[in-house]
Amino acid sequence: xxxxxxYWLQAAPQFSDELRRLQQEGASWQDLVQLATLxxxxxxxxxxxxxxxxxxxxxxxxxxxxIKLALLGSATVDxxxxxxxxxxxxxxxxxQTFVGDYxxxxxxxxxxxxxxxxxxPDVLLFAFHAQHLFGNPDPRMDAAAVEQLAxxxxxxxxxxxxxxxxxxxxxIIQQTVLPAxxxxxxxxxxxxxxxGLQLIDRINRGMRELADEYRVDVLAMDNVVAQDGIDAWHDxxxxxxxxxxxxxxxxxxxxxxVLRLVAARRGRSAKCLVLDLDNTLWGGVIGDDxxxxxxxxxxxxxxxxxxxxxxxxxxxxxxxxxxxxxxxNDEENARSPFERHPDMVLKMGDIACFVANWTDKAANLRHxxxxxxxxIDALVFADDNPFERNIVRRELPAVNVPELPEDxxxxxxxxxxxxxxxxxxxxxxxxxxxxxxxxxxxxESLRASHTDLKGYLRSLQMELIHQxxxxxxxxxIVQLINKTNQFNLTTRRYTEDDVLAFMGDPKSLTLQLRLVxxxxxxxxxxxxxxxxxxxxxxxxxxxxxxxxxxxxxxxxTLNLVAAEAVKLGFRSLIGEYLPTKKNGxxxxxxxxxxxxxxxxxxxxxxxxxxxxxxxxxxxxxITTTRSPS
Numbered sequence: 001x002x003x004x005x006x007y008w009l010q011a012a013p014q015f016s017d018e019l020r021r022l023q024q025e026g027a028s029w030q031d032l033v034q035l036a037t038l039x040x041x042x043x044x045x046x047x048x049x050x051x052x053x054x055x056x057x058x059x060x061x062x063x064x065x066x067i068k069l070a071l072l073g074s075a076t077v078d079x080x081x082x083x084x085x086x087x088x089x090x091x092x093x094x095x096q097t098f099v100g101d102y103x104x105x106x107x108x109x110x111x112x113x114x115x116x117x118x119x120x121p122d123v124l125l126f127a128f129h130a131q132h133l134f135g136n137p138d139p140r141m142d143a144a145a146v147e148q149l150a151x152x153x154x155x156x157x158x159x160x161x162x163x164x165x166x167x168x169x170x171x172i173i174q175q176t177v178l179p180a181x182x183x184x185x186x187x188x189x190x191x192x193x194x195x196g197l198q199l200i201d202r203i204n205r206g207m208r209e210l211a212d213e214y215r216v217d218v219l220a221m222d223n224v225v226a227q228d229g230i231d232a233w234h235d236x237x238x239x240x241x242x243x244x245x246x247x248x249x250x251x252x253x254x255x256x257x258v259l260r261l262v263a264a265r266r267g268r269s270a271k272c273l274v275l276d277l278d279n280t281l282w283g284g285v286i287g288d289d290x291x292x293x294x295x296x297x298x299x300x301x302x303x304x305x306x307x308x309x310x311x312x313x314x315x316x317x318x319x320x321x322x323x324x325x326x327x328x329n330d331e332e333n334a335r336s337p338f339e340r341h342p343d344m345v346l347k348m349g350d351i352a353c354f355v356a357n358w359t360d361k362a363a364n365l366r367h368x369x370x371x372x373x374x375x376i377d378a379l380v381f382a383d384d385n386p387f388e389r390n391i392v393r394r395e396l397p398a399v400n401v402p403e404l405p406e407d408x409x410x411x412x413x414x415x416x417x418x419x420x421x422x423x424x425x426x427x428x429x430x431x432x433x434x435x436x437x438x439x440x441x442x443x444e445s446l447r448a449s450h451t452d453l454k455g456y457l458r459s460l461q462m463e464l465i466h467q468x469x470x471x472x473x474x475x476x477i478v479q480l481i482n483k484t485n486q487f488n489l490t491t492r493r494y495t496e497d498d499v500l501a502f503m504g505d506p507k508s509l510t511l512q513l514r515l516v517x518x519x520x521x522x523x524x525x526x527x528x529x530x531x532x533x534x535x536x537x538x539x540x541x542x543x544x545x546x547x548x549x550x551x552x553x554x555x556x557t558l559n560l561v562a563a564e565a566v567k568l569g570f571r572s573l574i575g576e577y578l579p580t581k582k583n584g585x586x587x588x589x590x591x592x593x594x595x596x597x598x599x600x601x602x603x604x605x606x607x608x609x610x611x612x613x614x615x616x617x618x619x620x621x622i623t624t625t626r627s628p629s
Contacts, residue, residue: 004233008403036086045083064094067122068097071125074105082255087252129177130200137149146199146202177221217261217264224257274379280383281296283306330356361392380401380420381399427475457621469511474496481493490542527541537574552621559617561573565612571611
């Protein structure tokens, strides 16, 4: 099991036949996406990319997000482009690519005629090989010379980032240096600080330390190589013949690694791990074997493997991944191990949505997504049964379904290697997400016990705590701006620098909204950015967490925004709706709040106006409080 093999993807034995059929009949965008979800080698990936290039118009028809990626490095990288585009296709992105002249990345960043400025990339990917950074180190160097060599290499990398940041506002990804040298001392290489491998390790550590300062995302190829072995990724023969540092054989996996980071920055990583039960969380069938008969816990290799997988799932939950259960079982039987088995690591309190019945799993997965108020493409479904996996793939192609190995001891590794839950940063709210979804289920239970909506909302004892953007909440604010897709009126994406600029403008309105009720703190659930437009405040960004909808948060937010706009001297609010594939739920948002329609500015987009002089605040069960901080 190697990351370079993309082994979690479904095998593609009929790929050539399917590709030939699509060539004859014509391929839709979704046809190509489906082929991209298969485990393809370099040749198959290149063939699919050729068809993709001929079908570029279908991406626009399907509403696929367009991304421009520039790959700049010190080695030959052209052979990586098809894999990058197909990995983007797998995530329903339409990727345009740019490659500078061989080794001329600084010129590309600085020379207006080099083409990069005109290309205007959303993502800059840098890849430097060791010899470019520090040449061929002399193993006789003393410690001071070694440190100077490493420092110079890091300065070269940092200067490249500075140049990039000065000209582009998009995502920067830096590949760590590939450890392609051979050891000079063997197993005790660490005792020769001047060896090539030790220098690479020193530079990669320094690169990680600098990355936060420059807001750079790290493509940790050194970690991947440590698992797979350098020969899986780097071919010395091709290096000397063509200066290809990443072997073509490894290109499909490389493309997938890069696009994980691109997707994570855009809020397109998965959010929820949905778990089957029998032979997935424990060995055996709970309905047949009973609580005493299932294999779980110490005393057997199989039982310990299931405990390890549960530990992994629990740790994912603790860092912000939602856990759900989808099982064909009687619910009472399915719950019994969570409630009564002494070796069960996961408890009912860890599961945000528990579904156990005899309905087909595709229908239950739709129900789970609806209950959690997340997209179906945010689910990862882990099931040991190939039959169930294939049905879900057929009925719900947007769901991520890993091809789990037969041995449960490898389940954790498979899901980790697949990178479904790739994240580029964590905030305090991420660590609390599991508790927040549990509290949400308690709220829904309370709602079911009330016969009137107003009584239910009053019983929640809600408080909306608001304050302008600040540096303490900056990372969470930027995270929400770049990952929220459904309740997001404009889906504009902003960097930390952009947000800091809004914070520094006295005529702009910035609000971060936190909702607290009797069940706990929901964390930051809303972001509003208002920009001056003559005598109006234009609502450039209004986004909210879907898990708080239906509680008058939208109306209470408008009350707050209107009051703050009046304080700033504005006479009206201008609202915009820019449609995307995912934000259709807010199409009528401004109309419901009493805004009047303005002439549309572009196809599909709408504009709305609210007269603040005539505005009557909504009656709301939510109290508002300005945060003292």
